[in-house]
Amino acid sequence: MSGLKRIVAVAANTFRETVRERVLYNLVFFAVLMTASSLLLGNLSIRQDEKIVKDLGLASMDIFGTFIALFIGVGLISKEIERRSLYPLLAKPLTRSEFLLGKFAGLCFTLFVNIGLMSIGLIVTLLATHHRADPALLKAIYPIFLGLILVVAVALFFSSVASSSLLATLWTIAVVVAGRFSDVIRNMRQVSEVPDWLVTALYWAVPNFRNFDVKNAVVYGDPVPVVALAWMTAYAIVYSAVLLGAARLAFGSRDLH
Amino acid sequence: MNVSSSTPTPALSFAHLSKSYAVGFLARQRRAALTDLTFDVARGEVFGYLGANGSGKTTTIKTLMGLVFADSGEARVLGLPLADPAWKARVGYLPEQPYFYDYLTPREYLDYVGRLFGLSPSVRTERANALIEEVGLQDSRDVAVRRFSKGMAQRLGLAQALLNDPELVVLDEPMSGLDPIGRSLVRGVILRLKREGRTVFFSTHILPDAETLCDRVALLREGRLVKVGRLDEILERDDRNLLEVLVSGGDLAGIPEASRTGRMGERATLQVTEPELLATLEALKRGGSRVLSVQPIRQSLEDYFMKEMGKGGGGPA
Numbered sequence A: 001m002s003g004l005k006r007i008v009a010v011a012a013n014t015f016r017e018t019v020r021e022r023v024l025y026n027l028v029f030f031a032v033l034m035t036a037s038s039l040l041l042g043n044l045s046i047r048q049d050e051k052i053v054k055d056l057g058l059a060s061m062d063i064f065g066t067f068i069a070l071f072i073g074v075g076l077i078s079k080e081i082e083r084r085s086l087y088p089l090l091a092k093p094l095t096r097s098e099f100l101l102g103k104f105a106g107l108c109f110t111l112f113v114n115i116g117l118m119s120i121g122l123i124v125t126l127l128a129t130h131h132r133a134d135p136a137l138l139k140a141i142y143p144i145f146l147g148l149i150l151v152v153a154v155a156l157f158f159s160s161v162a163s164s165s166l167l168a169t170l171w172t173i174a175v176v177v178a179g180r181f182s183d184v185i186r187n188m189r190q191v192s193e194v195p196d197w198l199v200t201a202l203y204w205a206v207p208n209f210r211n212f213d214v215k216n217a218v219v220y221g222d223p224v225p226v227v228a229l230a231w232m233t234a235y236a237i238v239y240s241a242v243l244l245g246a247a248r249l250a251f252g253s254r255d256l257h
Numbered sequence B: 001m002n003v004s005s006s007t008p009t010p011a012l013s014f015a016h017l018s019k020s021y022a023v024g025f026l027a028r029q030r031r032a033a034l035t036d037l038t039f040d041v042a043r044g045e046v047f048g049y050l051g052a053n054g055s056g057k058t059t060t061i062k063t064l065m066g067l068v069f070a071d072s073g074e075a076r077v078l079g080l081p082l083a084d085p086a087w088k089a090r091v092g093y094l095p096e097q098p099y100f101y102d103y104l105t106p107r108e109y110l111d112y113v114g115r116l117f118g119l120s121p122s123v124r125t126e127r128a129n130a131l132i133e134e135v136g137l138q139d140s141r142d143v144a145v146r147r148f149s150k151g152m153a154q155r156l157g158l159a160q161a162l163l164n165d166p167e168l169v170v171l172d173e174p175m176s177g178l179d180p181i182g183r184s185l186v187r188g189v190i191l192r193l194k195r196e197g198r199t200v201f202f203s204t205h206i207l208p209d210a211e212t213l214c215d216r217v218a219l220l221r222e223g224r225l226v227k228v229g230r231l232d233e234i235l236e237r238d239d240r241n242l243l244e245v246l247v248s249g250g251d252l253a254g255i256p257e258a259s260r261t262g263r264m265g266e267r268a269t270l271q272v273t274e275p276e277l278l279a280t281l282e283a284l285k286r287g288g289s290r291v292l293s294v295q296p297i298r299q300s301l302e303d304y305f306m307k308e309m310g311k312g313g314g315g316p317a
């Protein structure tokens, strides 16, 4: 119970940090982008115009979100160690696990707020250009958010394992890029030098961010079954839990200096 | 009130504590930072932890606070093993060169720390305000820490270490970065804690401070304990014979340059060893000086420190 309170305290402070460090400024870019697109696209045919706004909105949420999850995520732990801001805190009744969870939850909340505000921005743009605020958009936005949580988990893992922020950043970028282009890994099978088992192992080990990409289906009005969303949710939860568990193991017994 | 009388267990105890750090290419070698450290700090005591740069003071304190892990041996805090989280709410800790979140003000930071201690909002506010006053940050209570000077950060560090009303306070170089006013403030805080029956364990390089404040000190050299004990015991050991002579007027030409330690107008102070005393008094008489007082003086901790550290320089030969 008091453990939960401490996690919330750390999470709240992490959220406050992202706000004060102006992480939410990406929303300004998003607003400019949405406004510009609605103005420029005014003279295309109505159908196309709607698709382009949706496409652009969802893609920017995904990209902005991924950048925030990645670059703030890798600093979550390593920066606290490098600057030693963590020292006084760990001498309080705050365990390392609670600290990790609080950091994770805090950044996830930042992303939630961010994605939420961008969603509102997208809907406002659609309404302003005389379109419907299509509820099916949520079916694309929700998986984007799940994907971002997973990116945070990857970043947090490397942040607690790596000896420097730079290494953590490089590793996280490598894994996130590999996970976004996991087809490339699969296609490595055609390269004879790489053993098949290695390719398969890599393909399964790297989180598959493509699973979360249903933007096109939603924009073109194809159905996205609830079962698929449930699977994505389970995938994101299990994968993040494994990463957090591993982070906890590595970070829990590590000398801080 | 006085915690020491009710509980017999030491505030801190170290038993054969050793710690090494990985060094070198791919961290393949280990270098000892602490070797077989064994001593206790009693309840209610102000305890100074002394040693040259790199002697292992910070390593000891980081091991206590769970920031690094010992290779072998054991330490206990308030009678509890390090791994038992129960002592953490009863202990305050000021890290060396503390860093706090840039984007928070002292009030916000202390509130955050208070939440980690599980204090209620009213207690948090009340204590934060009182401590901000005590450490002299009242004019900067709403200034973001990024604008803080080193000494201001040190003061905030002291405040956060005291927020939970701790029984034991562990301070890693509490005086560093502070101006004379700040240092005297820290001394005042340490004395207040002592009066209230709390235990203070602090590392420092500022030996006169250790000398005025500490009941006992430990001296560390290259990770090994050289000495631990009461200050008067440690310091009186080899300088019983040093005397200070206060004189007025006259000609001091007959006195060796080395014994003249101070001059204030008419008055002068001389430091001599016991065997030299008679000859000195004779010389003073010849020069026509008036002897105001002769009293034994103790070697300062600084002298002792220099001698123990094998650097020489201070103190009588």
Ligand SMILES: Nc1ncnc2c1ncn2[C@@H]1O[C@H](COP(=O)(O)OP(=O)(O)OP(=O)(O)O)[C@@H](O)[C@H]1O
Pocket: A257, B021, B022, B023, B032, B033, B051, B052, B053, B054, B055, B056, B057, B058, B059, B060, B096
């Ligand atoms: N992170 C580290 N990695 C490797 N060696 C370290 C590390 N931290 C400290 N050491 C070594 O351990 C020894 C003790 O260092 P420590 O910081 O405990 O000394 P200290 O007594 O606090 O010194 P100072 O008075 O300068 O603060 C030194 O030899 C130092 O080089």
Ligand SMILES: [Mg+2]
Pocket: B057, B058, B059, B096
């Ligand atoms: Mg130190």
